[in-house]
Amino acid sequence: MLTQLALTGLIVALLPLSVVWGSKDPDKYRKLAWVTVFLTFDLIMFGAFTRLTDSGLGCPDWPGCYGHANPLQAHEHISAAQAAMPGGPVSVAKAWIEMVHRYFAMAVGVLIISMIIIAVRGWLKSRRQDQRFSPRLPALLLAFVCLQGAFGAWTVTLKLQPVIVTIHLLLGMGLLGLLTWQAARQSIHPPVSAAATSLRLPAAICLAVLATQLALGGWVSTNYAALACMDFPLCHGSAMPDMDFANGFSLWRQLGKTAGGEYLPFPALTAIHWTHRCFAGVVLLAVGWTAHKALRVPGLQRTGRWLLAALALQLLTGISTVFLEWPLALAVMHNGGAALLLLLLVMLNFKAGIPAQAASQTASATHRVGQPAA
Known part of the structure; x- marks a missing residue:
């Protein structure tokens, strides 16, 4: 089974790899980095689809499906489970959704391994001088995707325990952020004004604020609290509805249960939803203000416009x-x-640091020139 799964992941990865090596871009390393970002973004979207269609337990074991590499081989087991519990978490469609999600995750792993191979070759060829081929970040990416896979396994084996599923989601977002930074390092960027350094701290704060909101959003999704408030901007017609924060934000518990094993009360779901909704205002203000400031900095205007558009869409x-x-x-x-x-905030953080990087490189070069010959 493991061999079949590995071959499936390799086959899925062949399409993006063929796009990379078949492209006219002479810099295949940069192309591979951005293609991996694109596939990881798609993986996050499909992971959301998997979670929202309640397909997370479509195959209740890991890494295969009832001990098989695909739902076709496990059809008898899936049919039996579906017959025993119609409308339950197991069905043929849900099994395919879950396994396709796993195949895409394996393909991302293959792309990262390919990135490491290219990085090591370039690093050795340049005699460890070309920093863009430094294998440290690709190695970290591989460790990150392995950790993500482990939490994917625990998501299934622990029956969608909310804290595990939320961490799995955050690790996926973290992987996307690291991959975006890696791709940005390989790219040629237009000149950025020295004024961009004034945005380094606000951009970093915005990233931390967004990470908090991602955690809150993941907690809403994994606890199925999206419809806990059916009106807007109020909740149940009140600015402060009846809420149970103690049970809502008790982390180590089963899905739909309190830490004591009782059914989760509805006010707990309201507290989860309302907290996420209120903190969205913080994100809107912080990111909106920073994006507005970016519009005034040459070299950052495009990223600022995209951030404002993404905020409006969200x-x-x-x-x-x-x-x-x-x-x-x-x-x-x-x-x-x-x-x-x-993705956009990672790019803003990277670009805001470009003037400082250029100044550091200039100072280093000046220092080397000024040194006496040996």
């Missing part, structure tokens, strides 16, 4: 999800919007 999909009672397409788009905001 606000629209979030409000529409409430009013339209959580349609699947909008819910998936809302997850994708969060990933897009993360």
